[in-house]
Amino acid sequence: MSSDGDNDDFLYEDEYDDGFDQDEEIDIDSTSEPDVYDAMSPAIEEAPQKKPYDVSWKVKTLQEIIDMQNKEISKVQALLEVPSSSAAILLRHYVWNSEKLQEQFWNDPSQALEEAGLSPSSSPTARTTALPPSPTKRSNRSLRPGPSSLLKRTRSTQPTGPFECPICCMEYDYSSTYSMGCDHRFCKDCWIEYLSGKIKGEGESAKIQCMESGCKRIVREEVIDDLVTKDISKRYHNLLNAAFVADSPTLRWCPHPNCEYIIECSQAPTRMLNQLVPTVECKCGNDLCFGCGYAASHRPVLCRIVRLWEKKCADDSETANWLQANTKECSKCQSTIEKNGGCNHMTCKKCKYEFCWVCMGPWSEHGTSWYQCNRYDEKSGIDARDTQAKSRASLERYLHYFNRWANHEHSAKLDAEFYQKTEKKMEQMQNSGNLSWIEVQFAKQAVDAVIKARITLKWSYCMAFYLKRNNMTELFEDNQRDLERAVENLGYLLEQNISDTDSIAKLRQDITNQAAYVQKRHDILMDDTLRGYLERRWEFTVDT
């Protein structure tokens, strides 16, 4: 007989069961194992192989989610011999943990039913005694006097004569009233108004209780469907499904607008999110983070760090706003320069001064080893003497990373726009017979590579902001800088005038080569960073 601890272990393993079985045995909980890293390194070139930091997932339709619930419900219905709507209410009460439900049910069926909001006896009419008073909790400070003579209650067991509804005080025939068998009877009009308000106004579904104050009886699905309009009933069922997905740690709605798919993933429970960034792709074609629901990939940054960063950006948005301006002045001749392509290599039209859009430094220095645009010069903060200067330095440090984070996002957008224009030119070249369809695809592939790399770079600046200064962080920033340079070079090439057919062959070769290099640098940064979590190489200035 296994102890409680063994049981826990069993459940733990079970959760990962279909997780890493396609891989070699890699214990992601173990600390760094260099041989694992080496063994996996050759896989970098071949994309389809699953990496230890990747998760597997399935994309489900709403119908499949409904089927999942129905399957559980009929299982419980058969096991406990209760009506299907009772099985549903029981399962929802026990958050779809049918093992716990069975344990509690067989331990004390009446109590399990009552706690879930059901009649403790199977037949509602067999119940004649009044409900016991609801348990008084300290937090429920309100005083709930018993039934008053004004709002007199009529027993559900005496369906004769006219009935005065205690809510609206109007008289009704019994056929126009309804009671859940809890001694609280109300007119159907009041029920309809109440249920519709709960569903439409408050978005409630699984936990709609009796109208009587303090009565915990849950209104059954079929009662709601019978009473409310079709529209509201539909909304009610949508809410039930939403609650099922929200309650399940292995399910998540796709966050993209108008997408109705649900992602199922059992390998990214909350406790794993300090070492995994579970990016998944929905059937709608978009990426999302299964860990936090972010509607795009935020690799290689951990969910928690993304949340901290977004909060910081929201708090500091006013100081940051001016940074996002699309115009800057040439640092040499002061004429206004507008950024049109995504490339950071700027040339002033007036004085021909070449500079970096991000740091405004001369571009010539970006090629040398001592100049670094990606790394914030921490030394500048060391001189800070008083607290005012320190807080200024900390703001400047934040702005350094934020500026680069925002710039890559902005540049990715501009790159996409720029490509639209280029595409037209390419079509013309294709039509004039100078290039084949295959030959013009290089630009599309290159732009895709740039955009993907920019999104990763963007998040790499968020990561760097929270990393502690140490040797590992320097290696990270080296990878970041290499990718950044590769991307800027490719961006620069893409912005060249490609309508000149004589030079197109050379340009195409350059772009293709540079795109392959960008892809390679991207994969190196991503692979090394994500492995770093599993090997516990990264140290942050905040808790993860």
Place this chain on the structure above:
Amino acid sequence: MSGLPKRILKETERLMADSPPGISAAPKDDNLRHFDVTVAGPESSPYEGGVFKLELFLPEEYPMNPPKVRFLTKIYHPNIDKLGRICLDILKDKWSPALQIRTVLLSIQALLGAPNPDDPLANDVAQNWKENQSAAIAQAREWTRQYAQ
């Protein structure tokens, strides 16, 4: 005023004829959904001897939605803020259409007898209540003398 639901008429009638001890509630002449309310401070509470004025309004959705209630008399209480708003469960998520004006007012009276600084609306008062209860109670008594008599 025409079109007032029977439920409201009945509740009003009963409140006027037979109000709970220490509580009075009467609708305004120009708006029968708007009540002038007084609640006497419960015995052996720091509010004893005070008479607190409140306003109560029954929204269009009443009784599906709770009445809106507010203290008009200044009061030193951890669950009542400067604007007289009240932190009480049955006025929010624990509202049931089977509750009435009478039960709401009785609950408010009970809240005066049992302040709960762990679920505060007025943070500064609640903090004082927890850190220095005797001083807080003295302050509540002083405000009662000053504003509620």
